[in-house]
Amino acid sequence: MIARLWHGTTRLDRADAYASFLSDRAMPDYRGTPGNLGAQVLRRDEGDIAHFLTLSYWEDEEAIRAFAGNELLKAKYYPEDEGFLLEFEPTVVHYVVRSAG
Numbered sequence: 001m002i003a004r005l006w007h008g009t010t011r012l013d014r015a016d017a018y019a020s021f022l023s024d025r026a027m028p029d030y031r032g033t034p035g036n037l038g039a040q041v042l043r044r045d046e047g048d049i050a051h052f053l054t055l056s057y058w059e060d061e062e063a064i065r066a067f068a069g070n071e072l073l074k075a076k077y078y079p080e081d082e083g084f085l086l087e088f089e090p091t092v093v094h095y096v097v098r099s100a101g
Contacts (some may be wrong), residue, residue: 001037001097004064006054006075011082015050018084019043022052025078030056035063049086059099064094 010018012091013050030039037057045052058064061072068076073091 001100002058002060002064003054003095003097004054004058004092005095006092007089008052008053008081008084009086010047011086012045012048012050013046014084015043015052018050018052021080021084022054025080026054029078030054030067033067035059035066062077068092 014053019041027041029041030036035058037059039054039056042053042055058067068074073094075089075092077085077088
């Protein structure tokens with residue numbers, strides 16, 4: 001199993017709206033991709049910035065390709081992200097899951 005971790009930031013005054021967007025639009029996309037084993041959104045507020053992490057779990061690299069394309073470590077963005085994110089980090093991080101509870 002592969003864990004895929006993405007990070008993004010938005011202004012605190014846009015954070016609740018972005019959280020709703022992730023819940024309503026992004027999470028169904030993650031979870032609806034064959035080979036996705038689950039996905040979560042994490043949020044941490046720091047001053048006037050909100051940090052978001054999406055943590056998703058995948059059967060294998062082929063499942064990730066079906067979700068994000070052939071460049072496995074390239075971040076996937078949605079058109080709506082333009083109205084929320086302060087920057088567009090180009091890559092994500094993958095981890096091999098060695099133990100799960």
